[in-house]
């Protein structure tokens with residue numbers, strides 16, 4: 001189960017359960033990175049000279065999101081679009097998602113910073129230089145990475161809700177005085193972050209190894225650099241998740 005959105009009917013809304021979901025999402029993210037790393041950078045995707053508004057990748061993401069919006073993707077409070085303006089209405093009858101989050105949480109969208117770090121900082125570290133012309137397939141795997149990262153980072157809303165419900169007396173004073181730094185301190189668990197970094201590095205090693213039929217696993221060669229996967233979490237994924245948590249808590253008493 002990769003949902004952060006807990007099952008209210010069974011009254012399960014625990015930090016452990018949401019952390020389990022974050023752990024499961026690590027698998028998704030690592031596999032997405034492995035898929036993207038099959039292709040070289042393909043820089044033409046990201047240039048603004050394709051006759052579209054913006055780059056070819058923007059065009060593909062915007063159009064794909066429009067189709068997925070028709071299928072109801074963004075009715076799920078865990079999903080946030082990269083181009084939320086002018087999304088078409090869903091054509092399907094909406095599923096009833098449990099209302100767990102405070103309504104102000106819906107306005108938090110961290111996708112702009114996610115887009116920026118992914119394309120400008122992270123991607124050049126992940127993939128080889130070069131152009132093999134597979135623009136549509138490359139853009140599809142960029143979108144898979146972006147959506148997996150976005151979903152994980154925005155799960156911070158659920159993490160924050162649970163932390164608030166578990167200890168309202170601790171969170172209310174800094175929320176009332178809108179103290180970001182105090183909130184950041186309250187919600188940070190350094191030991192958990194250390195486990196996340198180590199586990200993601202190990203997953204990149206395990207999922208990205210060459211699998212052969214004889215027992216010797218090639219120790220040295222991985223499809224993505226395990227240290228880069230850990231760095232992705234350390235430098236961007238966890239800090240942005242915490243940013244979502246702080247933004248959510250700041251609005252929690254509105």
Ligand SMILES: O=C(O)C(=O)C[C@]1(C(=O)O)C=C[C@@H](O)C=C1
Nearest residue numbers: 159187188189190192193238241
């Ligand atoms: O598990 C938590 O408590 C979270 O808030 C999630 C998370 C993370 O992004 O993995 C973020 C902040 C904590 O310091 C530890 C981990």
